[in-house]
Amino acid sequence: MPITVKYFASLREHMGREQDLLPAAEATTVAEVWHRVSDGQVLPENTLSAVNMEYVTATHPVRDGDEVAFFPPVTGG
Amino acid sequence: MPITVKYFASLREHMGREQDLLPAAEATTVAEVWHRVSDGQVLPENTLSAVNMEYVTATHPVRDGDEVAFFPPVTGG
């Protein structure tokens, strides 16, 4: 199962796409997923991340089939 | 102009009437008005009083034509 990586709002525009599919891989982390999808760009300051729709930090593990998301500070309500 | 004296809720039931009219009199106070309408009963504890629809204390002056009211603690809302 591939890893799905989603981008929202200004980060989606910055990436120029809504999502990536990463091939199934060894166990990894959120920071490593960002490194792979961004060609080594620095993660923009204040970026939030989620794994399987729960907030996590950059060191959180990512497993095959997980959904990882990156997005800017939220502004709902 | 007489002084109108009104009673509400449990105090109205205690008095057995909704209001009294006191004949025009020399300048007096809320305490004195109570003394006259109650035949010298002690004012029940926690009773509130108003003159012309504003809360006042027992020493507040009362003038001819004023509306004086006595009532128990409020329980609205």
Add this chain to the structure above:
Amino acid sequence: MAVQVCGEPFDPWQAIQSHQQNALGRLGEYGATAVFVGTMRDFNEGAQVRAMVLEHYPGMTEKHLESLCAEAQRRWEIIDTLVVHRYGSVEPGEPIVLVAAWAGHRTAAFDACRFLIEELKSRAPFWKKEALAHGERWVGRNSPG
């Protein structure tokens, strides 16, 4: 700023809609609406309550509620307020009081709404008499919240 004291059942959500349509300024001016509705419960202080009569002091009630709204307008940056309060015979489930505050931002709306209901409960001249299974009783004082 509107105060209504009414002797018949009222629908608080319709009252808000109607106030927004008729009395408030342009749409887009306010960003925050905070509302409190107090409804008659069928249980109070350890007893089933069948019905209630709400007595008030006509004239003073309106005057007092209007002065509360004016004080809220002075203390917070709010655009408008609405207060509606029942009197007369009330059945369980029926709304007793509606307090609403409109503001640019949420803190002012919340704080003004809370202020209005707390002040109303502690000072506005209303009195509740409850009909229980056997007999009646005057409510002695409001619970702290």
Add this chain to the structure above:
Amino acid sequence: MAVQVCGEPFDPWQAIQSHQQNALGRLGEYGATAVFVGTMRDFNEGAQVRAMVLEHYPGMTEKHLESLCAEAQRRWEIIDTLVVHRYGSVEPGEPIVLVAAWAGHRTAAFDACRFLIEELKSRAPFWKKEALAHGERWVGRNSPG
């Protein structure tokens, strides 16, 4: 406990009435309803705003809002909560968010309602893009209130 994320304009007062009629237990059980409605303003951070697009994260948004409601139920003695939030294109004057809490007493209702809107604004995955007279901008962060 209900959470709705909707792509079309909604009427918050009708949503409350409908929830009270369909989802809440017996009339007479709750004595206090606290409600907050956030409406789109036509002015924000020094500029006229013509319109707005609200983006969200389908799936995570609902999950996050449901977990907030569950936390409110744990922390306060409340009977029910309702959260409705718009996404998509929004015009000035249209409601963006509704938060409501029903309780036996007013303090729990107010505190839960306030908690829900503060948490929602700080953590629920929504993003606002404003259309100004000239051009667009993402809202960088929510104001503190």
